[in-house]
Amino acid sequence: MTEIKITVNGTVRSDEVEPRLLLIHYLRETLGLRAANVGCDTTSCGACTVLLDGESVKSCTVLAVQASGRAVTTAEGVTEADGSLGVVQTAFREEHGLQCGFCTPGMVMATTSLLAENPHPTEQEVREGLEGNFCRCTGYHNIVRAVLAAADKLSGADA
Amino acid sequence: MSILGTRVLRTEDPGFLSTGAIYTEDVQDERLAGACYVHFVRSVAAHATIAGIDTSAALDADGVVAVYTAADLAADGVKPLKPIMPSMNQAMLQTLLARDTVRFVGEPVAAVVTEQMYQGEDAIELVDVDYDFLPAVVDMNDALSGEKGLLFPAAGTNVVCTFGDASAANPDLFDGCDVVASEVIQNRRVAPAPMESRAAAAVWGEDGRLTAWIPNQGAQGTKAALAGALGVAPDTVRIITPDVGGAFGAKFGVDAEQVVTCWIAKQLGRPARWSETRMENLVGMTHGRAQQQKITIGGLRDGTVLAYRLEILQDSGAYPKFGPFLPSLTILMTPGPYRIPRAESWATSVVTTTTPVGAYRGAGRPEAAAAVDRAMDLFASAAGVDPAEVRRKNLLPTFTEPHKTAFGAVYDSGDYVTALEKALAAADYQGLRAEQARRRASGDTLQLGIGLSSYVEITGPGGEAGGPNENGTVEVHPDGTATVLTGTSPHGQGHQTVWAMLVSEELGIPIDKITVKWGDTDLVPHGGGTGGSRSLQLGGAAVQQASRELLDVARERAAETLEAAPADLVYDVAASAFSVKGDPDVSVPLSSLAQAERLFVRSVFTSPGPTFPFGTHVAVVEVDTETGKVFFRRIVTVDDAGTVINPLLAEGQRHGGIAQGAAQAFLEEVVYDDDGNPLTATLADYPFLSATEVPSYELVDMETPTSYNPLGAKGIGEAGSIGSTPAVQNAVIDAVSHLGVTHIDMPTSSQRVWRAINAAIATKET
Numbered sequence A: 001m002t003e004i005k006i007t008v009n010g011t012v013r014s015d016e017v018e019p020r021l022l023l024i025h026y027l028r029e030t031l032g033l034r035a036a037n038v039g040c041d042t043t044s045c046g047a048c049t050v051l052l053d054g055e056s057v058k059s060c061t062v063l064a065v066q067a068s069g070r071a072v073t074t075a076e077g078v079t080e081a082d083g084s085l086g087v088v089q090t091a092f093r094e095e096h097g098l099q100c101g102f103c104t105p106g107m108v109m110a111t112t113s114l115l116a117e118n119p120h121p122t123e124q125e126v127r128e129g130l131e132g133n134f135c136r137c138t139g140y141h142n143i144v145r146a147v148l149a150a151a152d153k154l155s156g157a158d159a
Numbered sequence B: 001m002s003i004l005g006t007r008v009l010r011t012e013d014p015g016f017l018s019t020g021a022i023y024t025e026d027v028q029d030e031r032l033a034g035a036c037y038v039h040f041v042r043s044v045a046a047h048a049t050i051a052g053i054d055t056s057a058a059l060d061a062d063g064v065v066a067v068y069t070a071a072d073l074a075a076d077g078v079k080p081l082k083p084i085m086p087s088m089n090q091a092m093l094q095t096l097l098a099r100d101t102v103r104f105v106g107e108p109v110a111a112v113v114t115e116q117m118y119q120g121e122d123a124i125e126l127v128d129v130d131y132d133f134l135p136a137v138v139d140m141n142d143a144l145s146g147e148k149g150l151l152f153p154a155a156g157t158n159v160v161c162t163f164g165d166a167s168a169a170n171p172d173l174f175d176g177c178d179v180v181a182s183e184v185i186q187n188r189r190v191a192p193a194p195m196e197s198r199a200a201a202a203v204w205g206e207d208g209r210l211t212a213w214i215p216n217q218g219a220q221g222t223k224a225a226l227a228g229a230l231g232v233a234p235d236t237v238r239i240i241t242p243d244v245g246g247a248f249g250a251k252f253g254v255d256a257e258q259v260v261t262c263w264i265a266k267q268l269g270r271p272a273r274w275s276e277t278r279m280e281n282l283v284g285m286t287h288g289r290a291q292q293q294k295i296t297i298g299g300l301r302d303g304t305v306l307a308y309r310l311e312i313l314q315d316s317g318a319y320p321k322f323g324p325f326l327p328s329l330t331i332l333m334t335p336g337p338y339r340i341p342r343a344e345s346w347a348t349s350v351v352t353t354t355t356p357v358g359a360y361r362g363a364g365r366p367e368a369a370a371a372v373d374r375a376m377d378l379f380a381s382a383a384g385v386d387p388a389e390v391r392r393k394n395l396l397p398t399f400t401e402p403h404k405t406a407f408g409a410v411y412d413s414g415d416y417v418t419a420l421e422k423a424l425a426a427a428d429y430q431g432l433r434a435e436q437a438r439r440r441a442s443g444d445t446l447q448l449g450i451g452l453s454s455y456v457e458i459t460g461p462g463g464e465a466g467g468p469n470e471n472g473t474v475e476v477h478p479d480g481t482a483t484v485l486t487g488t489s490p491h492g493q494g495h496q497t498v499w500a501m502l503v504s505e506e507l508g509i510p511i512d513k514i515t516v517k518w519g520d521t522d523l524v525p526h527g528g529g530t531g532g533s534r535s536l537q538l539g540g541a542a543v544q545q546a547s548r549e550l551l552d553v554a555r556e557r558a559a560e561t562l563e564a565a566p567a568d569l570v571y572d573v574a575a576s577a578f579s580v581k582g583d584p585d586v587s588v589p590l591s592s593l594a595q596a597e598r599l600f601v602r603s604v605f606t607s608p609g610p611t612f613p614f615g616t617h618v619a620v621v622e623v624d625t626e627t628g629k630v631f632f633r634r635i636v637t638v639d640d641a642g643t644v645i646n647p648l649l650a651e652g653q654r655h656g657g658i659a660q661g662a663a664q665a666f667l668e669e670v671v672y673d674d675d676g677n678p679l680t681a682t683l684a685d686y687p688f689l690s691a692t693e694v695p696s697y698e699l700v701d702m703e704t705p706t707s708y709n710p711l712g713a714k715g716i717g718e719a720g721s722i723g724s725t726p727a728v729q730n731a732v733i734d735a736v737s738h739l740g741v742t743h744i745d746m747p748t749s750s751q752r753v754w755r756a757i758n759a760a761i762a763t764k765e766t
Helices: A022-030 A085-094 A104-117 A123-129 A141-158 B013-017 B056-060 B070-075 B117-124 B142-147 B220-229 B256-268 B279-284 B323-332 B365-383 B389-394 B416-427 B429-442 B495-507 B534-560 B590-594 B649-668 B719-739 B750-765
Strands: A002-008 A011-018 A049-053 A054-057 A071-073 B034-040 B049-056 B064-069 B108-114 B126-132 B161-163 B179-189 B199-203 B209-213 B237-240 B273-275 B288-299 B306-315 B342-350 B446-456 B469-476 B481-485 B514-517 B569-571 B577-578 B585-591 B599-606 B614-624 B630-640 B697-700
Touching: A002 A022, A002 B429, A011 A022, A011 B323, A011 B416, A049 A104, A054 A104, A071 B049, A071 B446, A085 A141, A085 B049, A104 A123, A104 A141, A104 B013, A104 B142, A123 A141, A141 B126, B013 B179, B034 B117, B034 B256, B034 B279, B049 B108, B056 B064, B064 B117, B064 B256, B108 B117, B108 B256, B142 B288, B142 B306, B142 B342, B161 B323, B179 B306, B179 B365, B209 B220, B209 B256, B220 B237, B220 B256, B288 B323, B288 B365, B306 B323, B306 B365, B306 B389, B323 B342, B323 B365, B342 B750, B365 B389, B365 B719, B389 B446, B416 B429, B416 B446, B416 B614, B416 B630, B416 B697, B429 B446, B446 B719, B469 B534, B469 B590, B481 B495, B481 B534, B495 B514, B495 B534, B514 B569, B514 B585, B534 B569, B534 B577, B534 B585, B534 B590, B534 B599, B585 B590, B590 B599, B614 B649, B614 B719, B630 B649, B630 B719, B649 B697, B719 B750
Parallel strands: A002 A071, B034 B273, B209 B237, B306 B342, B481 B514, B630 B697
Antiparallel strands: A002 A011, A049 A054, A049 A071, B034 B108, B049 B126, B064 B108, B161 B342, B179 B288, B199 B209, B199 B273, B288 B306, B446 B614, B469 B481, B469 B599, B569 B577, B577 B585, B614 B630
16 A cells, blocks of 8 residues: 545545555545546546646546645536536536536546647637547537637636 | 527536536445445357356455356346347347357356455456357358358357348339449448446345346336346336436346346345446447348439338347347338338348347437438439439428328328428538539549438337327425426436426426436336437426326315316416416415425326437538548538427537437447457547547528427437438548449448549549
8 A cells, every 4th residue: 555645626635545546546436526437448538537737637547646746636626616617617518518427527627628728729629639538429519619618708707 | 488499508517517427336325335346257259168167266366255157147046138029039048147158259257246346357357267169250141141150059040030021022123213223231330338338236125125226228127127137026126327428229228247236236135336347338238230231222314213122131249139129120211201112121130249239329210311311322323313303302292291101100290301402501512512523623632522311210119009108297395396207217318407497387487496306216117218219209298298287286276275266267387376367466376285285296198109300411521532531521410300499408419419420420330350359349449439520510400390299399319310320421422423432331431432442443444
């Protein structure tokens, strides 16, 4: 067992974990943060996407011990202080960018990371930025619209 | 103003977007405390006899509680699963864990139970299965001939069942035709691959009852199948349906792994959980489509179609699930929206040493649409008539009274030519053809292809006596809230929002005060679930009907309270209150009528029959003639599913369907090698559609209401996936048709397109 210390959604967490424990399972099983999901075993689908020090990672391919000393943000951690939906989450709702919801927390985090890197993406840049996040329900149409709407809102908030 | 027809945002979403939906793997319930974990040892052979299974090393491994094989199930009296329909060969039995023979890679052979999740992954590697390999039967033509052997020697054949009579073929079918075109085409095997894989959590209570959390599309069907497989009385089983992360037809009923998980929970007297990996999902969950079709079409040089024949060979995979039944739906929809004077079709379903085949978005109808719309283009090409003109000439004229086809389908209402014209206009069909001509003339490397599909499909079917039906219950509570119980079962569609809209429309209760419940068989004992695009037209109609009948009950109570005749009362929807006509001050709120006695109504809505949505898709692709690469550029769709209750959600259903259908045309395919090894068993190998491979979709509105339910609604869940497949495939072929290409099988991969181009060029040169 190895001791780890990770800041998750702003709270410092310390645990003894098996060295092989995946970050996604640490979040889900140890901490009970079950928004992120496991959708594949090959780092292909992105349902497990979280932020590690602000950048999106697929947490099924990161060991919990690798995240020690770093900051993890999950979909649970990007709501507003009063618990209401954050800007990206609101955009997904308003544009109907989710159906079954399984890819959604990962999509929200991938979008958060994408817009941090590129606040004014074109439609094509959004599609390329989310290429590693699969959705089976929406055909991506409304997800792309949601990301573009979130970009507009965030840049409006900046101005 | 009516809430119906407006773009109401989903009430499901705030939870889904923040803490996440609660899928089976997420369920935290005190009854599941201390659960053990189940993992399956799966066959690595496509076809083999099992000479022995050595579980001793696994039993010694860390955390292993038990290891079970087919022998343990048999010793407990668990019987094999029979084919799902009596018409199927009854000798094709499936034991829940393979007993003497394995018949596909991925078939469960043993179950390993561990204390912790990761221990099972280790321990399954330690189970030693001794296989004596048999020849794999991968190609359905080989299965039909029997030359590579039989999967079930006791059955005496690889044929599961047949539909129609090939020996009754009309030898004169194509008499009088100037032009006859024929092609053997492949409607490839694809993986439903919902984002949430399969799972189960099970516990037996002290009362001897099983409670099982299983992702499904209809808990009542899952309960019946599970009870049957376990050999217990249905009353002893309770299914609870958590949020479900997509299904697409592949989560109806129950699968062997889920039954075994429930059985293990009983054996050990402790709760058990199972969640599969994606690799397991891609070999263990049923696949879809997998039809070989021979299409032959004939008619006149002016583009009039006179005759059409569809001959189907259906790959059922290793065990007869829903797959062998699919051709019956294909046959039913043989002529699609076209007026074809002479048409005939028949089918044979065979078993192969591959993953079993089941329902996948559209289930049998996309196969019919793909066949007839490919045939229309083959005919158009052979006759030298524009594909749009061929469709215009052969579509059934507008009808408002039900139209019965020669195949027994009764189309409720249709306006197919208008759908075609609207789609062509929105796509600027003439402009696209002009651009195509320019590129052809200039010999551009990127050629433009335009593909059409005019489809009709069947939704809300059901075998119930008296017509397809569904139940709904509405209860108003004293605090002004309401609860809806429905026999339908959402897995992404948004029933919680729409069923609340239907109640709100009638009763005036705000949608955020309406709770919708489903999928708990103790709470909702009956129901047909969600599939076949049945929910709104049957389950939604039932909720609307229950709301109206609840007002009738409430009116009687209000009359007593207000000391007036029921007929003298008016219901003010905005205020959710009854008042006396002409005296609005004398009123009583609906909620107060629930105080002395519960106020609820359960109602069953029965439809005269299934409904038939229709539309036209126009797809535009570019094809690189040097590499064969296909670029999917545009798709314009008219999908008329009658009255739309929530356009936001209806559009979402269309988007998703378009994507899945298009992906089947140009991208997706489950592949096996000759030995039956799956080559697409991970999402790194299976070409799952990503955001970069599709354009935004151009939707055109059209609403032709059905008279079959008061909502006027038909189903929209599958329409997108039915029209888009042939439209995209036809577009790819159209892009290179001037080079002499007349057909390219799905998916139109670069390799297939490149080969088709080069074969055509070689033919021209010789």
